[in-house]
Amino acid sequence: MSYFTRLLCTGILFGISQIGFTQIITWTDNIPSALQPFQNNPQLLASYTQNNIFIYAHPTTKTNLPTLKSNSQPNASFTSAALIVPTNVQQVSKTLTDFNHYVGLFPTLKSAKILEQSGNTVKMKYRVSIPTPIPVLNFNEDVTLQHQIKSNSISSLVIDSPIPYGLGKFEWFALDDHRTLITLTQWGDLNQPKGFIFKKILNAIPEVKLGIPSSTNAFILESLRTRFIKQNIVALNSGQIASPQLNEAQLAKIAQLSQNAQQPISFLHAPTSIMYTHGREAMRFTTTYQFYQQPTQQLNKWLNPLAYQELFPRQIKKIITSPIQNQGQDADIQVNVGLGVINIPFAFKLHFNYPNTVENNFYANGGDLRLIKGKMVATELNHGSLFKITSSMKIDEKAPFLLRAMRSLPYHDVLPAVGGNTVFVQKIKAKM
Structure with missing residues (x-):
């Protein structure tokens, strides 16, 4: 399911538009700063971000949205993401404020044109193209956004879109002469x-909505990572997976962020590779945390694959598991994803290992998606539980056609785990 959040993940900052308005809209944005949960301190936020893309939510607040005539101050749950790049702040500012050259920066943009400009406010028309080998899923549309530039930020207002009401803000902060913290809210x-x-997909898979904010942020900041950071793949040892390097105080802060916003917190890790029988395979891991009020014992159920059908009854049609032997078992999970315009059946074949009652490790041992690896663990924290899932999912060249077609999409090896983790922990939350 999470593979198809990719088709929607450009929708907030690059909302697909069919009508271009040329008149500048009077708008005073009150989008929260990404620094707000971190004492407005860029260095503090950077200490959590490290070499990852750090994604976190804000508590629900009212925002100023002049395009929503029926309620110009709706409640909004903003999501922020942060990335450190080895580039000075002047170059970052130049790149982010050069809207005409967003083409080439963000993979789905094919053209950019200024419609109107008044001082530091610019209205842009972009052409978005998301081709796939499945014609019914292709997107070729125009985008109209209003950008408002300040000294270290750009606030953007979606004018018209299939996701018609949206706001976004880039910010950038110098950490030193050669490093800049970039954030998106x-x-x-x-x-x-x-x-x-859009209507068909969201009606067919309403769970997609849970993954879109994190996937959107991941898509945009991964584009900036690609531009500013030289590719460096870290080879992991056998049995090793990526994991955030956080101390106890930082983990407590992660739990607090999740508890306050009632949303998950994610780290999209830097590129890594892991060993398979055919050789090393580049894999991108995402770690997601969710705080629950319940004790860890109540989370044990969700470590067993038989419970997944309860979380995704519309998509998972059948689960067959082997008996647990030597703390491990195999699971055959039959899935059918209906997108409203096309159905995509596929099978997961996973092996689960249970080193203790609050942890599992899993990897693909066959099936249509052969490159899957991850881990889940629940720990007691702050009179509740902090649930952690780390996973990586990648479509290989031998996958069935309808899945293999998704390999043509940008960041097909990055976004499935981001969206999948986020949806998974929120589906658990709905059941607790």
């Missing part, structure tokens, strides 16, 4: 979609 109203494809 955004929100979009996913309950009022327009456009045939």
